[in-house]
Amino acid sequence: MRVTRIETLACDAGWRNYFFLKLCTDEGIVGWSEYDESFGSPGVGAVIDKLAARVVGQDVFAHERIFAEVSALTRPAPGGVIGQAIGAIENALLDAKAKALNVPCYELLGGLVRDRIPVYWSHCPTWRINHPKFYGPAVTDLEGVKRTAAEARERGFTALKTNLFIHEDGDAYAWRPGFAVPFEPGLNVSPKLIRNVRRHLQALREGAGDDVQILIDLNFNARPEGLLALLRALDDFELFWVEIDTANPKALAYVRSHSRQPIASCETLFGVRGFLPYFQEQAVDVAIVDTVWNGVWQSMKIAAAAEAHDVNVAPHNFYGDLCTLMNIHFAAAVPNLRVMEVDVDRLPWEKDLFTHAPEYDGGRLVVPQRPGWGTEPLEEALRARPPKVTGGLLQYKRA
Incomplete structure (x- = not known):
């Protein structure tokens, strides 16, 4: 063929x-x-x-x-x-x-290890703060944060991940200087940021209760000095992991050695060669693999290298439903899976774009048995919604 x-x-x-x-x-x-x-x-x-x-x-x-x-x-x-x-x-x-x-794609990867995938609700309530026009109900304050966490618990999710927000000076807004929002190339961590991160996490814990685990993603938004300041300030929280992005594996290993919270990283890396320095430096507790970027076949090699260093992996997944299905097959076949990322907040028209949507069972994703990835884009629906210029x-x- x-x-x-x-x-x-x-x-x-x-x-x-x-x-x-x-x-x-x-x-x-x-x-x-x-x-x-x-x-x-x-x-x-x-x-x-x-x-x-x-x-x-x-x-x-x-x-x-x-x-x-x-x-x-x-x-x-x-x-x-x-x-x-x-x-x-x-x-x-x-x-x-x-x-x-x-056959389903997982058969090409070695077959099923699991038919249900543990997941966490990602960008909770990030999408409802940053993009309320598309993901509702809108969240503008700490009470909204608390309500979204309670919703995660009520819907059967056992973990959720959030980001950095400021809850002062009006409605809540994202803090993402690593992505120039705002433009603060020094990436310095202020007492104000620390104060607001603590308030945000406390609201999540109050809403989610004691049994829903909380993850926080710091992205590229601080350097080691600031990361350590944030981690010290979060010592009294029991977090599933703190997610950090950095191009310096030795610096990340130093941060990890001074953190009582597990450290996850590597979502922007390519290939075994890209991941290997982080494994050799013992820089991560969990290696995040972007199978969309790397290809699922190559990602299985990365997962094998992680397993050789006694590290579990987690798919990076914040795209559309086809990407979720692609990552499900990876998560179904890889032995050393920690958890899978999934965005629970979806576009109102998402279901119109694909032949099949991801299926949940008690807060876990069901591995499809259909050939290939188990879903396809609907071309007529895609063409009916032309892309934006940017x-x-x-x-x-x-x-």
């Missing part, structure tokens, strides 16, 4: 766009994957278009050979949008191959 055409599609996804790769074959089977350009990765589609000429005509089943070839062709500039484009191609090849064999991080004006 040969690849005959690769094309990209995009649609409006509220505050951002969704992006898809469609891979056609000479046997009429279509492989799909979802990728992203909205959060720091503009240009992935352009790279896919450039690489497509080397993929068309090749054997769908030879996805490892294809990966090796396009990786060699782009070796002078690995990772980044090039890595994400290669990952998108690999994921579509896996979908087409599994459909040709009439979206995601690029929509924010300079502060």
